[in-house]
Every structure is written in C-alpha cells, then in structure tokens.
Amino acid sequence: MKLLKLPQQRKRRFGFVDSFLWAVRIGALVFVVVGIFGIPGVAGGPEGSLFKTLSGEGVSGEAWRDLFISGLAQGSMYGMIALGYSLVYGVLGFINFAHGEVFMSGALVSFFAADAFATAGIWESQPVLALGFTILVAMATSTIVAVLTERIAYRRLRGSPRLIPLITSIGMSFFIRYTFRGLFGDSFKTYPAAPGVLEGRATIFGVEILKTQLTVIVVTAVSMVVLYQFVARTRMGRAMRAIAEDREIAALMGVNVDRVISLTFAVGGAMAGIAGVLWALLFRQVHFLTGFLPGIKGFTAAVVGGIGNMAGAYVGGLAIGLVESVGPLLVLDGWGIPAVSQLKDVVAFSALVLVLIYRPTGLLGERLSVEERG
Amino acid sequence: MADREPVLEFRGVNTHYGPVHILKDVDLKVFDGEIVCLLGGNASGKTTTLKAVLGMVIPTTGDVLLNGEVCSDKSTSYRVERGVTMVPENRRLFKRMTVKENLEMGTYLRTDKENLADDLERIFELFPLVKERLGQKAGTLSGGEQQMVAVGRALMARPKVLLMDEPSMGLAPVLVAQNFEIIEQINEAGTTVFVVEQNASMALSIADRGYVLQTGQIVLSGTAEDLLSNPQMRQAYLGEVD
Ligand SMILES: Nc1ncnc2c1ncn2[C@@H]1O[C@H](COP(=O)(O)OP(=O)(O)O)[C@@H](O)[C@H]1O
Ligand SMILES: [Mg+2]
Numbered sequence: 001m002k003l004l005k006l007p008q009q010r011k012r013r014f015g016f017v018d019s020f021l022w023a024v025r026i027g028a029l030v031f032v033v034v035g036i037f038g039i040p041g042v043a044g045g046p047e048g049s050l051f052k053t054l055s056g057e058g059v060s061g062e063a064w065r066d067l068f069i070s071g072l073a074q075g076s077m078y079g080m081i082a083l084g085y086s087l088v089y090g091v092l093g094f095i096n097f098a099h100g101e102v103f104m105s106g107a108l109v110s111f112f113a114a115d116a117f118a119t120a121g122i123w124e125s126q127p128v129l130a131l132g133f134t135i136l137v138a139m140a141t142s143t144i145v146a147v148l149t150e151r152i153a154y155r156r157l158r159g160s161p162r163l164i165p166l167i168t169s170i171g172m173s174f175f176i177r178y179t180f181r182g183l184f185g186d187s188f189k190t191y192p193a194a195p196g197v198l199e200g201r202a203t204i205f206g207v208e209i210l211k212t213q214l215t216v217i218v219v220t221a222v223s224m225v226v227l228y229q230f231v232a233r234t235r236m237g238r239a240m241r242a243i244a245e246d247r248e249i250a251a252l253m254g255v256n257v258d259r260v261i262s263l264t265f266a267v268g269g270a271m272a273g274i275a276g277v278l279w280a281l282l283f284r285q286v287h288f289l290t291g292f293l294p295g296i297k298g299f300t301a302a303v304v305g306g307i308g309n310m311a312g313a314y315v316g317g318l319a320i321g322l323v324e325s326v327g328p329l330l331v332l333d334g335w336g337i338p339a340v341s342q343l344k345d346v347v348a349f350s351a352l353v354l355v356l357i358y359r360p361t362g363l364l365g366e367r368l369s370v371e372e373r374g
Numbered sequence: 375m376a377d378r379e380p381v382l383e384f385r386g387v388n389t390h391y392g393p394v395h396i397l398k399d400v401d402l403k404v405f406d407g408e409i410v411c412l413l414g415g416n417a418s419g420k421t422t423t424l425k426a427v428l429g430m431v432i433p434t435t436g437d438v439l440l441n442g443e444v445c446s447d448k449s450t451s452y453r454v455e456r457g458v459t460m461v462p463e464n465r466r467l468f469k470r471m472t473v474k475e476n477l478e479m480g481t482y483l484r485t486d487k488e489n490l491a492d493d494l495e496r497i498f499e500l501f502p503l504v505k506e507r508l509g510q511k512a513g514t515l516s517g518g519e520q521q522m523v524a525v526g527r528a529l530m531a532r533p534k535v536l537l538m539d540e541p542s543m544g545l546a547p548v549l550v551a552q553n554f555e556i557i558e559q560i561n562e563a564g565t566t567v568f569v570v571e572q573n574a575s576m577a578l579s580i581a582d583r584g585y586v587l588q589t590g591q592i593v594l595s596g597t598a599e600d601l602l603s604n605p606q607m608r609q610a611y612l613g614e615v616d
Contacts, residue, residue, distance in 0.1 A: 235482070242468055242479055248430060249466045254454040254483035254531070 019311040019364040067325045073213035075321015076220035080275035081298025082313035084268030090244040090308040091264045094162055097169040098149055100295015101176035102269050105145045106138035107276030107286045108180055111189045113137040118192035127195035139273035145176060146269030147262050181288040188287045191280040216278045223274055224314050231310065240264055300352045306365025315363055324348035379442050381406050381535050381566050382427060387436035389426055396422045398590045409567045411577040413611060414587035420570040421463055424537045428460060429453050455483055457534030461541065465524035469513030473504060473523050476512050480530030497526040500556060518549045536560065538569040542576060554580050574611040578602050
C-alpha cells in the first residue's frame, strides 16, 4: 500500500530496522559460538567437552545444544506474547495485564479444533491444513477476546489516570480466566500429539533440532517478519505508529483513533493466538490457567527488550527463553542445589530485575519515558 | 463579501477546560480565498480557537460551521475530510518517522492516489530542501526544516482551508519572512488561510482581515489596513513588535 512512489525510498531507515539488524547480529554470533563449541562438544562427550558450568562441571555439548534450542523455541513464544504488551503500550501507554488470558483463550478454544481434526484423522493425513486451520481458530479467538476487552473496558478509561486502566486490566484478566473456566471447565485438555511429520529431529546446518521446536521457531520468525512489514509499510501500520507518537496529531491527519486502537489489540491478539497453538503443540496440555505464567513471562520479555519496541519484544523473548533454559544449569548446577531446572523462573525474573537495574529502558529500548508520553 | 457563504464560521462559541471558561462568545467568519489572521497574546485562546475548528475541543455552547454545515459535534476526521487541516503549534511532526512518511500521513484520507506524485512535486517546488531530506527522520531536522515539512504535510491533504498556529514561533527572523511569503503563495494557489499569530505586524502584512483575541474574547476586528492604523491596536500589539 505504498502511497507515493519515490526514487529515494530505499534510503529510509527505521529505528527498529536497526534494532532488528542488531538482533540478527547477536543471534548470528551466538550461533557461531554454539557452532564452534557445540560440534566438538558433541563428538567429545562430557569428559572431552569444552562446556563447563560456573562450578566447573563439564556438560556435554549435546545437552547444551538441546537446552539452547528449546530456550530459543520457548523464547520465540514469549516474544510473540510480548508483542501484544508492547504494541498496546506503544499506542496507549499502559500494560494490558489481561494479555496472558488472550493467549490462553486462543490455546484453549483451538484445542477443540485440533481435537476434532485428530478424531477425524485429518491431523495426520493433512497436517498442514489441520494445523493452519487450528492456528486460524486460535488467532480469531484471541483477536476477538483482545478487541472486546478494549472495547468494553479500556476505551472508556482512555482519559483517566494511568493506574486505572492498569488495575482494570488485572480485573479483566481474572474475568476472562474464570469465564473460560466456566465455559470449558477446569480440567486439563490434552492437545493431540504433533502430527507424524513433526516427530523426531531435523538436521539444519549440521545441528539436530526437534521438529516441533523448529516449527515454533520458524512460525514465530515468519509471523514477526509479516507483522514488522505490516507496521513499517502499510497505511494502517503507519497510522498505528502515528498514534503511538502523537494521538492528537494522528487524529488531525484523519486517522480514526478508535479503529486503529482496536486494530492494535487485534494484531496483538492474533500473535498471542499463534503462540497459543505453538505452546499447545510443545506442551500438549491446555487449561484455563495456562495463560498465567506465559503472560507474566511475555510481559517480562517486553520490558527486558524495551517496551514499546517491536524488535525489542522479540529479542526480549529470546533472551528470557535462553536465560531460563540455559541459565539454571550454567549458573546453579554443581552447588548442591537439587533440580536446578526447577529454578528457571527464579533465573528469568532475576534477569528482569538485573535489566531493570542496569538498563531500565530495556535492551533495545528508546527514550520512551513516562513524561514523553504525557 | 457579505453575501457570500463563509467556509468557516463561529457563532457564539464558548469553550471550557473543566471549569475554566476559555473562549467567550466568539463570532468569526472566514470566506473562500481569504487570508484571515487571529491575533492575541499568550494564553488568549488562539490555539483553543483552532482546536475548536477541528473538533479537538468541543464548544460548550455555540456552533462551528464548515461550508455552512454545523459541525460542532463532528469528529476531527469528519472535518478533515471536509477540507480543513492545520499546521499545529510547534509543528508536531512524527519525529520517529521519516520526512516522507510524515508527508504520507498528510494524505491519509485521500483516495485520489493518481494525483499524489504531482502534489509531492508541488511541495518540492515550494520547499526544495524537503526533497533532499525525504529519507531522514523528522526528529533530526532543524526548526526551519520541520516547519517546511509540517506545512508540506498539511498541503498533502489538499486542504480548502489551512489553519496555521503561530508559524513564526521559534524561527529566525529571516525564516519568518520566508514563511509568510510561502503562506501568500499557498493562498494564491487557491487555499483559504486562517493564521494565528502573536507577531501582529507580520501577520497583518499578508492578511486580508484580522481578529484580535484577548482572554478569550474578540475585542477588535476589521480589514488588515484598518487594524494596522487602529490606534488601540498600534499601542497594544504593534508597538511592541516594531
Ligand atoms: N488542555 C488544557 N487544559 C486546561 N487548560 C488549557 C488547556 N489548553 C489550554 N489551556 C488554557 O487555556 C488558555 C488558552 O490557551 P491557548 O488557547 O493555548 O492560548 P494561546 O494559543 O493563545 O497561547 C490558557 O490559559 C491555557 O492555560
Ligand atoms: Mg497557542
């Protein structure tokens, strides 16, 4: 939807293009490091391994690699959830604490689609179609929940002090959570196992990856690129950015502010819906409380990455995913702590606190101060 | 002139910010093709007047009419669609967007995409510098350049009525003079201009008519020549400037 065709358009630079490139650079660096150490590590086994935890114990490169990749997959999903927090914060300047429930609603409702496909045998015979449709169901559900939340609760509060929509969002979070419990009961629903084509491992650049995790990483990456293009290049995306910067002037340009804010919630909801299905594919169980921890982690990711910044949400998600996956073993193992991986949430939230202390704007955060948003 | 329909009219407009009464029974008319200025000191209600034109402030009583249509409670985008737009006080560009994107924001409601390239060329004729800055973030421009982009952004909407809020504010004197020349050119090309200014002599030098606002009330109005020779006016506003 380019409105103007100009020879110079290639020269334009966005803050978050730069940020995105940085994320790619950091990611590439990490991959190189893992590539160098990982392969000999795999070959050598624990004794010959170059990998050591802080306490000095050797761990096989294979174990590190698996932790790293599952951290990436986990982090990609946090990033998808974080986007919803970040987009809404960018446009309205408040944290929508009901966003975890938006994620849960998609995961929970899509269970019925997935289950029906599995019963009918389509899940196995037409995996792409079945998964695609399941994702669509989740996106639609999460989008509707997110848009309704805004329409019913937040819109009326737009002029009120910032604390009020924030508290309201906590209320909405409970409202949605227990509405879904009322609708679908409090039992765990067991998602069908990933279709046969996604069983086992694939080898990418010599690295073995579980196909489910690979799916998660690829689907989130593609979604991120599509969303980024939408926000950077389309008329509606420009309207979203305009509202984030100066709502009054955006309206002066003729932007229908209510509609674009609805759209922002819809986009955040759609992303959370996709994440919901991916989550269910990996963990296979959904429940009305499924949104709680991922919601908080997504929020953490958004803050760690720099709230209001789209690339930051993704980078923050990956950072939290990696830290909680690799961190416990790296930092805590060998000190006589039982079951270090149980402490992954401790490590993740410690990372949040550290980032807030040493870099309050987040990893890729701009000067998005409270004052500036008015 | 009196028998023509005004493109913009206020009929007894009163506005409040909470309990504070700002505009008091403001009546004014702007006719097609005119340059009209609204003069007044700090905090006299000039910006509030423009916001009332666009529906960013809704009158508590009285009516705002655009092309004869009562628009008092219509949305901003409704009014923008009817050909009114504004160059706001302090430009208020989208600083994190490029210059080109800022100009594109001005075309947000336009459906005649085929004419956009021509309009852009027209902006480049008025402001050759803007062409060189297209890919640059608006926040990195100087004040004078930002003013050009802000005017360009407003013109890209092809307004029938252009509102300007203190175009001289924060600009070097040479740029102020340039700015007012541009306003005249825009007007000659067929756009009605309603300009708000503290710099009375500058504004009156290009305007057809003017109104003087004092603590929310119109205290004086007339043709530019009348106002320039009005003793009250000379003492209160022009004396300080000259
Ligand atoms: N959003 C607002 N809330 C409350 N008071 C305001 C607001 N905007 C302006 N005012 C007050 O209204 C009066 C007129 O303001 P304004 O129209 O901006 O004046 P001017 O543009 O002539 O300097 C001032 O006293 C100002 O403090
Ligand atoms: Mg003002």
